[in-house]
Every structure is written in C-alpha cells, then in structure tokens.
Amino acid sequence: MGPTLDFLTLLPYVSELVKGLTTTVVLTVVTTLTGLGLAVAVAYLRVNGQPWMRWGLGGYVEVTRNTPFIVQLFFIFFGLPGLGIKIDAITAAFIAMTLNLAAYSAEILRAGISATAKGQLEAARALGMSTLQSYRHVVLVPAFARVYPSLISQAIIVMLGSAVVSQISVFDLTYAANFIQSRNFRSFEVYLLITLVYLLLAFGMRRAFMLVGKRVFAYQQGEQR
Amino acid sequence: MTLVCVNNVHKAFGDLQVLKGIDLNVAQGEVVAIIGRSGSGKSTLLRCLNQLEQHDSGEITIAEQQLDAGSMSPKELSENVGMVFQSFNLFPHKTVGDNVCLAPVVVRGEARADVEKVAREVLDKVGLADKYDAYPAQLSGGQQQRVAIARALAMRPKVLLCDEVTSALDPELVGEVLRVLEALAAEGMTLILVTHEMGFARDVADRVVFMHQGRIHEEGEPAELFSNPKTPELKQFISAVL
Amino acid sequence: MIEFTLWDIVRNLLLAARWTVVLSLIAFVGGATVGLVLTFMRLSSRRWLQRFTSLYVDLFQGTPLLMQLFLIFFGAAAMGHPISAWWAASIALTLFTSAFLCDIWRGCLEAVAKGQWHAARVLGMNYFQTMRHVILPQALQLSIPPTVGFSVQVIKGTALASIIGFVELTKAGTMLNNATFEPFTIFTLVALFYFALCYPLSCYARHLEKKLYDAGLR
Numbered sequence: 001m002g003p004t005l006d007f008l009t010l011l012p013y014v015s016e017l018v019k020g021l022t023t024t025v026v027l028t029v030v031t032t033l034t035g036l037g038l039a040v041a042v043a044y045l046r047v048n049g050q051p052w053m054r055w056g057l058g059g060y061v062e063v064t065r066n067t068p069f070i071v072q073l074f075f076i077f078f079g080l081p082g083l084g085i086k087i088d089a090i091t092a093a094f095i096a097m098t099l100n101l102a103a104y105s106a107e108i109l110r111a112g113i114s115a116t117a118k119g120q121l122e123a124a125r126a127l128g129m130s131t132l133q134s135y136r137h138v139v140l141v142p143a144f145a146r147v148y149p150s151l152i153s154q155a156i157i158v159m160l161g162s163a164v165v166s167q168i169s170v171f172d173l174t175y176a177a178n179f180i181q182s183r184n185f186r187s188f189e190v191y192l193l194i195t196l197v198y199l200l201l202a203f204g205m206r207r208a209f210m211l212v213g214k215r216v217f218a219y220q221q222g223e224q225r
Numbered sequence: 226m227t228l229v230c231v232n233n234v235h236k237a238f239g240d241l242q243v244l245k246g247i248d249l250n251v252a253q254g255e256v257v258a259i260i261g262r263s264g265s266g267k268s269t270l271l272r273c274l275n276q277l278e279q280h281d282s283g284e285i286t287i288a289e290q291q292l293d294a295g296s297m298s299p300k301e302l303s304e305n306v307g308m309v310f311q312s313f314n315l316f317p318h319k320t321v322g323d324n325v326c327l328a329p330v331v332v333r334g335e336a337r338a339d340v341e342k343v344a345r346e347v348l349d350k351v352g353l354a355d356k357y358d359a360y361p362a363q364l365s366g367g368q369q370q371r372v373a374i375a376r377a378l379a380m381r382p383k384v385l386l387c388d389e390v391t392s393a394l395d396p397e398l399v400g401e402v403l404r405v406l407e408a409l410a411a412e413g414m415t416l417i418l419v420t421h422e423m424g425f426a427r428d429v430a431d432r433v434v435f436m437h438q439g440r441i442h443e444e445g446e447p448a449e450l451f452s453n454p455k456t457p458e459l460k461q462f463i464s465a466v467l
Numbered sequence: 468m469i470e471f472t473l474w475d476i477v478r479n480l481l482l483a484a485r486w487t488v489v490l491s492l493i494a495f496v497g498g499a500t501v502g503l504v505l506t507f508m509r510l511s512s513r514r515w516l517q518r519f520t521s522l523y524v525d526l527f528q529g530t531p532l533l534m535q536l537f538l539i540f541f542g543a544a545a546m547g548h549p550i551s552a553w554w555a556a557s558i559a560l561t562l563f564t565s566a567f568l569c570d571i572w573r574g575c576l577e578a579v580a581k582g583q584w585h586a587a588r589v590l591g592m593n594y595f596q597t598m599r600h601v602i603l604p605q606a607l608q609l610s611i612p613p614t615v616g617f618s619v620q621v622i623k624g625t626a627l628a629s630i631i632g633f634v635e636l637t638k639a640g641t642m643l644n645n646a647t648f649e650p651f652t653i654f655t656l657v658a659l660f661y662f663a664l665c666y667p668l669s670c671y672a673r674h675l676e677k678k679l680y681d682a683g684l685r
Contacts, residue, residue, distance in 0.1 A: 066665035068626035082651030163531035188545035314586035328590035376672025
C-alpha cells in the first residue's frame with residue numbers, strides 16, 4: 001500500500017485559501033511597516049532617551065527577544081483580558097507581530113547606527129543640527145542601508161512566525177490549512193501546499209525588499225562600483 | 226645563475242589585460258624592486274610568481290623548474306618561493322613561535338625541536354627573539370611584518386617576494402621592516418619587491434623595474450634610472466612620488 | 468473545580484519546563500550533529516552536494532517551523548507510520564536547528580580572512596593542512612558566540628511543539644489556564660520561565676562576542 005498524494009481534494013477550498021493568504025499578507029505588510037517604524041523610535045530612544053526610558057526599552061527588547069512569540073501572543077490575547085484589557089484576535093496578532101519585529105529590528109538598527117554614527121554625528125553637529133535633525137537627515141538612512149539585509153531577514157522571520165496566530169483563531173494561511181484538513185482529511189497535502197505558499201511568500205518578500213532597497217539606497221551604487 | 230625567468234607572460238582578468246607580455250630575469254642574489262602606479266600590474270606579476278594567480282600564457286621558470294597550472298605542488302613551490310604580504314596575514318590564533326614553526330612541521334614534516342631552533346634563529350634575525358610566545362595581536366604592525374618575514378625565511382626559500390610590505394604600516398614603523406630587508410639583501414638573499422619606497426629601491430635594489438600599463442616600461446640600475454629616466458611616463462611617475 | 472495556589476501553578480510549570488529543556492537539548496545536539504555534516508557537505512568540491520545543502524538551508528529558513536512540525540507529524544501518519552509528538556518535535560527541531568547552524572558555521576568559515584588562505588598556500592600547505600591548522604581553529608572561535616546565541620532560538624522554537632500536543636512549558640501554561648482562569652498570572656509566569664532559560668544564554672553569547680571583538684578577531 002503506497003501512500004498517494006491527492007491535491008484535487010483541495011480544489012473546493014480555494015476561497016478559504018485566498019482568505020488565509022490575504023490575512024497573512026495584510027498582517028505582514030502592515031506589521032512590517034509599523035514594526036520597522038516603531039523600531040526606529042526604540043533605537044533612537046535607547047541611545048538618546050532619558051535613563052529611565054533607556055532602561056524600560058532595554059527591558060522590553062530583552063524580554064521580547066528571550067521569550068517565544070507564541071507566548072507573547074498568548075499573553076496579549078489571553079493574559080491582558082485578565083487585567084480587563086480586551087483585544088480581538090486580529091488586533092492581538094497585529095500587536096504581537098509589531099512588538100516582536102520592533103524589538104529585534106531596534107537592536108539591528110542600533111548596531112547600524114553605532115557603526116555609522118560617530119563622525120557623521122560630529123559633522124552634523126558642527127553644521128548646527130540638533131540630535132533629532134542629525135538622525136533624521138544624516139544618520140538614519142546610512143544606518144538603514146548598512147543593516148538592510150538583516151532587517152529583511154528579520155521581517156521574513158516574523159512573517160513565517162505569524163503561522164502561530166492561527167492558534168488564537170486568526171484566519172491566516174495556517175488557519176486555512178487546519179480548517180481544510182479538518183474537512184478533507186488530507187493533512188499532508190494541505191500542509192505541503194501551504195508550506196510551499198509560505199516559501200513563495202518569503203521569496204517574494206525578499207525580492208520586494210530588494211527592489212525597494214535598490215531605489216531607496218540608490219546613492220550607494222556609486223560607492224559599491 | 227638565473228633563478229627566476231619570466232618569458233612573455235600574459236594575464237587577464239575578464240576583459241582587462243593586466244600583464245601584456247612580461248620578460249624578466251632575476252639572478253641568484255639579486256635584489257629587484259618593481260615600481261609603478263597602482264593598476265600597472267606589478268602585484269599581479271608578483272602573485273603569478275607563486276601561482277596565487279595563474280598566468281594565461283608565456284613561461285615562468287623558477288630554479289629551472291617550469292611553473293604551470295599544477296606543475297608544482299604548493300609544497301614544492303614553497304621550497305623555492307617565499308612571500309610576504311602587505312597585510313601580514315599572520316595566523317592570529319597562533320603565537321609568534323607557532324606561526325614560524327607551523328609550515329616546516331606540517332608541510333615538511335621536520336622535527337619540532339629542530340624547527341624551534343630555526344624559528345628562534347630567524348626571529349633573532351628580525352630582532353624579535355623575545356616575542357616568541359606573544360600573539361600577533363599583541364605586536365605592532367612593524368613587528369607583525371617582521372614576524373611574517375621570519376615565517377617566510379624559516380622555509381628557506383630561494384627567492385623572497387615582498388608585496389608592498391610597508392604600505393599598511395604607520396610611517397614610523399616602516400624603517401624597522403626595511404632594515405630587516407636590507408640586511409637580508411646584504412646576506413645575498415634573492416629579493417623581488419613591489420614597493421612604493423623609492424628611497425629604499427634606490428639604496429638597496431640592484432635593479433629597478435618600472436611597470437606601466439601591464440608592461441615593463443623601463444628598467445635599469447637604480448641610480449641611473451632615477452636620475453636619468455628615459456621615458457616621459459617614468460619621468461612623470463618619479464616627479465609625482467618624490 | 469480544584470483550587471490552584473500560586474505555588475501549584477509554579478510547580479506544574481517547573482515540571483513542564485523540564486521537557487522544554489530536554490527537547491531543547493535533543494534539538495541542539497541533534498541539530499549540531501546534522502549541521503556539522505551539512506557544513507562539510509557544503510565545503511565539498513562536489514557541485515551537487517553544495518546545491519543540496521543550500522537548498523536544504525533555504526527550505527528550512529524559508530518556511531515556518533510550525534509547518535515543518537506539521538509536515539513531519541501529519542506526514543508520517545499519512546505515510547502509514549504515525550509518530551508521537553515527541554518524535555515529531557525532536558525530528559522537526561533537529562532539522563530546523565541543523566539548517567540554521569549550517570548557515571552560521573559556513574558564514575564563520577567564510578569570515579576567516581582570504582589572506583589566511585594565501586599565507587598558508589605560499590607556506591606550502593595543502594587544502595587539508597590549511598583547513599586543519601589555519602582555518603578551522605579560527606572559524607571555531609568565531610562560531611561559538613553565534614552558536615550559543617542560536618541556542619536561544621532553539622529553546623523558543625520548542626514552544627511550537629505545544630501545538631501538536633507535546634506537554635512542555637507553553638502547553639502546560641494553556642492547560643493550567645483552562646483549569647484556573649488566571650491567564651495573566653500564568654502567561655506572565657510562562658514568559659518568565661522562558662526568559663530565565665534564554666536570557667543567561669543571550670548574555671553569555673554577547674559576552675563571548677565582545678571577548679572576540681576585544682581580541683581583535685572580529
């Protein structure tokens with residue numbers, strides 16, 4: 001008795017697949033933007049903020065980096081309502097993914113900033129810019145460019161990690177897979193297909209990021225010869 | 226006796242012709258300084274002499290053995306040609322002594338005790354006998370480069386290639402390395418150096434070779450060459466660097 | 468309903484944390500072993516071996532760990548050989564870990580300066596002598612901090628085993644939550660437990676990294 005693969009039984013579930021894919025893509029796009037935005041603020045304040053702020057943000061970054069994403073998600077979705085803060089599943093997923101990406105990216109950015117900063121900051125100061133101005137106009141873009149590949153990888157890791165939001169009933173790709181396999185009992189085919197979709201998403205995301213990077217960091221191309 | 230014989234050697238990187246027919250003979254005990262602008266092909270020529278680059282056509286003979294792709298194993302090659310790099314390339318995880326001893330023990334299979342004796346001798350020669358147990362990171366650039374010379378000498382090569390060995394050094398450290406090379410020259414070591422130190426080339430070299438656009442443009446005795454350059458390119462080069 | 472004191476909760480989580488540790492160790496040791504083999508395959512001059520390893524690494528780095536877990540768990544069942552959550556989690560995490568470690572170690576080997584190869588070559592060393600005496604010792608030194616750092620990812624990865632029913636820290640947390648309805652306390656504690664496991668490793672990795680940096684090797 002050889003095991004057979006039957007992908008045809010997936011056909012009736014195209015709409016579920018599309019729904020799941022849409023959720024995963026939208027969640028990823030939105031949280032990538034909010035996460036990276038938050039990361040910039042966190043990185044800036046971890047270097048230039050008040051001591052208590054640096055300390056607090058340091059705590060946030062370390063806790064996030066040293067606990068599993070699924071536990072962060074459960075904490076936000078199941079734990080916070082215990083304090084009377086009620087959050088629906090998709091919002092919880094959005095918050096958890098944003099906070100997760102921001103914590104990692106802030107650390108990556110901080111490394112990029114400290115590698116770029118010193119001489120550039122001094123030059124900006126000599127031209128009379130404030131700290132905030134010099135970050136905005138001088139430091140940030142080269143820092144981003146320097147660590148861009150790591151940021152891409154991190155955003156992809158968060159996208160792949162988002163498979164876990166299915167566990168709080170967010171109808172994402174993985175949820176769609178669970179849903180379908182519970183009806184057609186073809187778990188292996190379903191998961192194989194969904195895994196392939198994730199692989200393509202990761203691939204597509206890297207390509208998209210690189211295209212964006214090529215535009216945004218066009219000034220580097222002369223430098224690299 | 227001719228030790229190194231280069232005959233009509235060409236080398237290209239993709240479309241870029243870097244060496245366009247080099248002829249050069251170096252006699253036993255001779256000190257040859259190769260000068261020229263960056264991009265003139267001088268480092269590539271040096272690297273062809275020990276097969277770090279493989280030349281495309283022409284012949285290179287070292288100690289009467291022809292050098293083609295795979296004709297000499299790294300081991301055989303190292304018995305003839307030693308090399309010192311611009312960036313030292315010491316092994317950072319090994320002490321000075323181990324840096325010097327590694328190749329004779331591993332490559333030649335010589336007895337550790339004998340090699341250590343040789344190592345102390347060559348380190349003494351470069352003035353660093355007291356640094357035997359130090360790690361490279363604990364040494365100045367000049368000291369590291371002297372260790373690199375000692376490491377090459379421990380293999381008792383017939384000719385020593387020096388690729389801009391002082392270019393990565395702070396100005397005040399250049400002298401100590403050049404003095405070591407000068408002493409080697411005085412002992413009769415065959416040296417081929419790519420260098421930007423014109424004073425050194427003039428004082429120590431037996432012959433200076435000026436490379437320009439992948440060719441040997443002019444060569445001769447240093448005193449004559451520097452005071453009476455024949456080609457406009459060499460004139461311009463000398464006035465730019467002196 | 469049984470009353471759970473805080474100590475009851477902590478005790479149960481502690482007991483479950485053992486399995487998180489055990490699973491992490493299995494994944495790490497297994498992953499390091501497979502990863503080592505992969506790294507050497509990657510170094511081989513055979514083209515197809517190089518291709519195979521980079522495909523392997525890309526596949527495991529480009530798909531969710533959760534899917535890898537599902538594929539092994541449900542895949543084995545679909546092939547007519549159902550395996551326990553234990554086995555599925557051990558295999559999936561081992562493969563996942565091996566792909567990442569292979570990538571990290573390859574990076575370390577490539578991070579050893581090109582000049583070291585040249586220097587060894589002009590001293591007459593062949594490929595294996597160079598590897599053995601010059602490149603591997605340096606790559607080994609470089610690889611320790613990121614390897615320790617990755618062990619944190621392995622520990623966090625074991626949390627996903629909860630989804631296929633393996634009772635470790637996270638699963639114990641959800642089970643206790645169902646029994647006590649004290650989600651805030653429980654998930655705070657679960658997070659703290661993971662933090663206690665991971666944070667020392669993170670600090671140690673950072674310390675090692677700094678030591679390498681100070682030694683001028685990075």
